Amino acid sequence: MxxxxxxxxxxxxxxxxxxxxxxxxxxxxxxxxxxxxxxxxxxxxxxxxxxxxxxxxxxxxxxxxxxxxxxxxxxxxxxxxxxxxxxxxxxxxxxxxxxxxxxxxxxxxxxxxxxxxxxxPDKNELQNTIRTLSAKLEDLSTCNDLITKHGAALQKALGELEQIEAASEASAKFKSVNERATLFRITSNAMINACHDYLELAQTQGKRWQKLLQSEHEQKLRLEEMVEQLAKQHQSIEKQARKSLAHANHSSSGNTQGAEGSEDEEDDFFDAVDDHTEEFKVCLPPQTHKRTGSGISVDSIGETLGPTADNYDSSDTDSESRGAEAKVISHKHGHKRTHSRDQMLKEGGSSSMPSTPNSLTKVAHPGSKRQRRMLIPERPNYSINLWSIMKNCIGKELSKIPMPVNFSEPLSFLQRITEDFEYSECLMKAAQCTDSCEQLAYIAAFTISSYANTTARTGKPFNPLLGETFECDRRDDMGWRSFAEQVSHHPPILAMHTESKDRDWSSWQEFTMSSKFRGKYLQIIPLGIAHLLFPKTGNHYTWRKVTTTVHNIIVGKLWVDNHGEMDITNHHNGDNCHLKYSAYSYFARETPRKVTGVITDASGQARWVLQGTWDERVEAAKVIKTVESGKGKIVYETAEAKVMWQRRYPSKELEKCYFFTELAVQLNEIEEGVAPTDSRNRPDQRMMEEGRWDEANEKKVLLEEKQRTVRREREREASDAAANEAEYQGYEPKWFRKDIDPVTGNPAYVYTGEYWDCKEKGDWSRCPDIYL
The missing domain is CATH 2.30.29.30 (Pleckstrin-homology domain (PH domain)/Phosphotyrosine-binding domain (PTB))
Structure with missing residues (x-):
C-alpha cells in the first residue's frame, strides 16, 4: 500500500x-x-x-x-x-x-x-523615473534653502532674547521666537519627508538598475564570447576552404594526367555494349542487428549504427549513415553505363519540371467548386533588428521566445502542419498499389514532400492558443479534409486528424517539439509521431519528422536545412523504409538537400531504393538483384526508376507574399461556418496578414495576457482542489481525448470524430472564448 x-x-x-x-x-x-x-x-x-x-x-x-x-x-x-x-x-x-x-x-x-x-525596460518608464527623481531633488534643494533661511532667523531671535533684561520685553520676544521656531519645524519636517521619498525611490530603482547593469554586463560577456567564437570559426572555415581548393586543384591536375588509373568509383564512367546502367550511393540499414537495453541498434560485430525507430533522437544530425554503402544498377534502353548519383542528377536536371501557370489568372484547382484567392497582401518592408530580440533568448525553448509578428508569417502552426498534405496525390497513388513495398515508396515520397516549401520559408508560424483549432475541407478539389486542435500548452502539443474523401486512407499525428536557440542557429527537433492507415489492406505506417535548422540568425541571409534519419514502419507486415536526409556542408561533394533511402521487407531484403532531394523531386526503383562488390559494397540491380514526387513551384508573385504556395495562401482565407476558435478568426494573425503590424503586435500581447489570466484561474482551482483533497481534472481538449496509442504504448490524443457533425449542426457550445 x-x-x-x-x-x-x-x-x-x-x-x-x-x-x-x-x-x-x-x-x-x-x-x-x-x-x-x-x-x-x-x-x-x-x-x-x-x-x-x-x-x-x-x-x-x-x-x-x-x-x-x-x-x-x-x-x-x-x-x-x-x-x-x-x-x-x-x-x-x-x-x-x-x-x-x-x-x-x-x-x-x-x-x-x-x-x-x-x-x-520600457523607455518611457525610465524617463518618468528620472523626472521624478529630478523633481524630488529640486524639492530637497528648496527645503535646504528654507531651512538655512529660517534657521538663521531663529538663531537671531534667540540671540536677541538672551540680551533682554526686562520681563515686559521678554514676553514680546518669546512670541517672535515661537513663530520662527514653528517655521523652522515645518521646513525641517518637509525636508525629512522629501529625503524619505527620495531615498525610497532611489533604493527601489537602484535595485532594479543594479539588475539591469548586471544583465547588460552578462549580455556583453555572452556577445564577446560569441563574437570570439565566430571569429575562430571564420578562421577555421577559411583554412578548410583553402585546403579544399588546393585539394580540388590537385585532383583536377591528377585526373588530367592519369584519368585511366582513377580508383574513385563515384567518378568512374565507361560505356559497354550490353546494357545501360546508372550507379549511385544509398544508405542502408543493417539486415541483421540486435538491440541493447538502451534502445541502440548494434550489428553483429558491435559497431553502433544509430538509434532505432523506437528510440530515435533526431538531434544526432552528424552521425554517419547507417549500415553498408550500396550501389544501384538500373536497366535502360539496353545499354550499360556507370556513374555517380551527382552526375545523374545533373544530367536528369529538371527538364520534366512542370511549369506553373500565372496564379493571377487561374483557379487554384480546376476541380474546385469555389473560387479561392490566389494572393494575399505583400509583406510590408518593416526593418527590425533580429539580434536585439534574440540575444536574450539563447538556450530557451522556441515557444517561450517573446517574438513580435515582424518575424512571423500570417499562419499558425495548425495551418502550417496542414501544408503536409499539399502533395496528397502521393497518398492517392499509394492507396491504389497492390504491392506494399511500392506503396511504402509513395508514402516515403509524401513524407519528403512536406519539406519542399521550407527552402525560402524562414518566417515563424504563430504559436496557437490553447483550444485554438483549424479545419481545412478540400474534398472538392484535393480529395481530403483535416482538423487540428492545440490540445496542450505545457508542453505545447497540437493534434491533427485527416481523412480522404473516399475513406481510402486516414492520417493522424501529434506535433510537439524540442527547440533551442543556440546563437548562430535555431534547431527544431520534432517529437511527435505521425500515423497513416489504409483500411482496405490494414497497412498501418508510422514515422517521426527529421530535424529542421534555421541558420544565420546573427548575420547573413536566413536559410533552412532539414537533416537526420527517418524510419517509416509498416506495423501490419514489417516493411520498413529508412531515409537519410544529408546535412548541408560547404565542403561536401554530395548534392545539396539530398535524400536517399531503401525499402526492406520483414526479412530485411531490399525491395526498392529511393533517391532525390527534399526540395525538388524523388525517384524510386524496384530492386531486381543484389550483388556484393569486391570492396565490401552492395550493388542493387534495379528496374527503371520512376518519379514518385515532383515539386510544383509557386508563381513569382508569391515571392513577395512570404514565399507562400497557393495552398498556403488559401489556408487563412476567411470562411463562414468555421468554429469560433478557428485560426482564421484570430485577430492578431488577421491584422498581420492585412499589413497592420503595429496593431497586430498590440493585439498579440493582449491575447497572450488573456491566456495567462485563464491559466492562473485554473491554477487557483487546482489549489482549492488540493486543499480540499478533491478531484481536479485540469484542462481537457474539446475535440480530442487522451488515450493510449496501441502502436507506441504511449499516451496520445485521439480524435473523437465529432467536429464535422457539430459544424453541420452549427453547435459550437463547447468552444472556449480564446480571442478578444
Missing amino acids: SDSKHGQSDQYKGWVYKWTNYIKGYQKRWFVLQNGLLSYYRNQAEMSHTCRGTINLANAFIHTEDSCSFVISNGGTQTFHLKASSEVERQRWVTALELAKNKAINLLESDDEDEETHTQ
Whole structure:
C-alpha cells in the first residue's frame, strides 16, 4: 500500500508502483514530488545518493488510465507508467501532480516576465523615473534653502532674547521666537519627508538598475564570447576552404594526367555494349542487428549504427549513415553505363519540371467548386533588428521566445502542419498499389514532400492558443479534409486528424517539439509521431519528422536545412523504409538537400531504393538483384526508376507574399461556418496578414495576457482542489481525448470524430472564448 504523505507545502512523496518491463512488471518505487520535479528511487535510502529518473512537470502531461493507474509523459522522451494502491491514493497523486505542474508553469512564466522586464525596460518608464527623481531633488534643494533661511532667523531671535533684561520685553520676544521656531519645524519636517521619498525611490530603482547593469554586463560577456567564437570559426572555415581548393586543384591536375588509373568509383564512367546502367550511393540499414537495453541498434560485430525507430533522437544530425554503402544498377534502353548519383542528377536536371501557370489568372484547382484567392497582401518592408530580440533568448525553448509578428508569417502552426498534405496525390497513388513495398515508396515520397516549401520559408508560424483549432475541407478539389486542435500548452502539443474523401486512407499525428536557440542557429527537433492507415489492406505506417535548422540568425541571409534519419514502419507486415536526409556542408561533394533511402521487407531484403532531394523531386526503383562488390559494397540491380514526387513551384508573385504556395495562401482565407476558435478568426494573425503590424503586435500581447489570466484561474482551482483533497481534472481538449496509442504504448490524443457533425449542426457550445 502506498505510504504517500505530505512533507512541505510544495512536496509530496510516497510509494508508487512503476512499470519497469515485461519480465518484472510493476515494481514498488519511492517517489518524491518537489519544486515541480517528480523523481523516483528504489528506496528512501537512495535519496541521498542515487536518483533513478526525473520528469519536469512544467513540460509534461498527466493521463489517468483506470481507477489506480496513471501515466506521466514529457512528450516522447520520458514516460512513467504508474499504479497507486487504491483509487483514492491515485487521485491524491494526480491532484498533487496537477497542482505542482501549475506552480512550475507559473514560476517559469514569472521568471520569463521578470527577465523580460529586467532586460528590456520600457523607455518611457525610465524617463518618468528620472523626472521624478529630478523633481524630488529640486524639492530637497528648496527645503535646504528654507531651512538655512529660517534657521538663521531663529538663531537671531534667540540671540536677541538672551540680551533682554526686562520681563515686559521678554514676553514680546518669546512670541517672535515661537513663530520662527514653528517655521523652522515645518521646513525641517518637509525636508525629512522629501529625503524619505527620495531615498525610497532611489533604493527601489537602484535595485532594479543594479539588475539591469548586471544583465547588460552578462549580455556583453555572452556577445564577446560569441563574437570570439565566430571569429575562430571564420578562421577555421577559411583554412578548410583553402585546403579544399588546393585539394580540388590537385585532383583536377591528377585526373588530367592519369584519368585511366582513377580508383574513385563515384567518378568512374565507361560505356559497354550490353546494357545501360546508372550507379549511385544509398544508405542502408543493417539486415541483421540486435538491440541493447538502451534502445541502440548494434550489428553483429558491435559497431553502433544509430538509434532505432523506437528510440530515435533526431538531434544526432552528424552521425554517419547507417549500415553498408550500396550501389544501384538500373536497366535502360539496353545499354550499360556507370556513374555517380551527382552526375545523374545533373544530367536528369529538371527538364520534366512542370511549369506553373500565372496564379493571377487561374483557379487554384480546376476541380474546385469555389473560387479561392490566389494572393494575399505583400509583406510590408518593416526593418527590425533580429539580434536585439534574440540575444536574450539563447538556450530557451522556441515557444517561450517573446517574438513580435515582424518575424512571423500570417499562419499558425495548425495551418502550417496542414501544408503536409499539399502533395496528397502521393497518398492517392499509394492507396491504389497492390504491392506494399511500392506503396511504402509513395508514402516515403509524401513524407519528403512536406519539406519542399521550407527552402525560402524562414518566417515563424504563430504559436496557437490553447483550444485554438483549424479545419481545412478540400474534398472538392484535393480529395481530403483535416482538423487540428492545440490540445496542450505545457508542453505545447497540437493534434491533427485527416481523412480522404473516399475513406481510402486516414492520417493522424501529434506535433510537439524540442527547440533551442543556440546563437548562430535555431534547431527544431520534432517529437511527435505521425500515423497513416489504409483500411482496405490494414497497412498501418508510422514515422517521426527529421530535424529542421534555421541558420544565420546573427548575420547573413536566413536559410533552412532539414537533416537526420527517418524510419517509416509498416506495423501490419514489417516493411520498413529508412531515409537519410544529408546535412548541408560547404565542403561536401554530395548534392545539396539530398535524400536517399531503401525499402526492406520483414526479412530485411531490399525491395526498392529511393533517391532525390527534399526540395525538388524523388525517384524510386524496384530492386531486381543484389550483388556484393569486391570492396565490401552492395550493388542493387534495379528496374527503371520512376518519379514518385515532383515539386510544383509557386508563381513569382508569391515571392513577395512570404514565399507562400497557393495552398498556403488559401489556408487563412476567411470562411463562414468555421468554429469560433478557428485560426482564421484570430485577430492578431488577421491584422498581420492585412499589413497592420503595429496593431497586430498590440493585439498579440493582449491575447497572450488573456491566456495567462485563464491559466492562473485554473491554477487557483487546482489549489482549492488540493486543499480540499478533491478531484481536479485540469484542462481537457474539446475535440480530442487522451488515450493510449496501441502502436507506441504511449499516451496520445485521439480524435473523437465529432467536429464535422457539430459544424453541420452549427453547435459550437463547447468552444472556449480564446480571442478578444
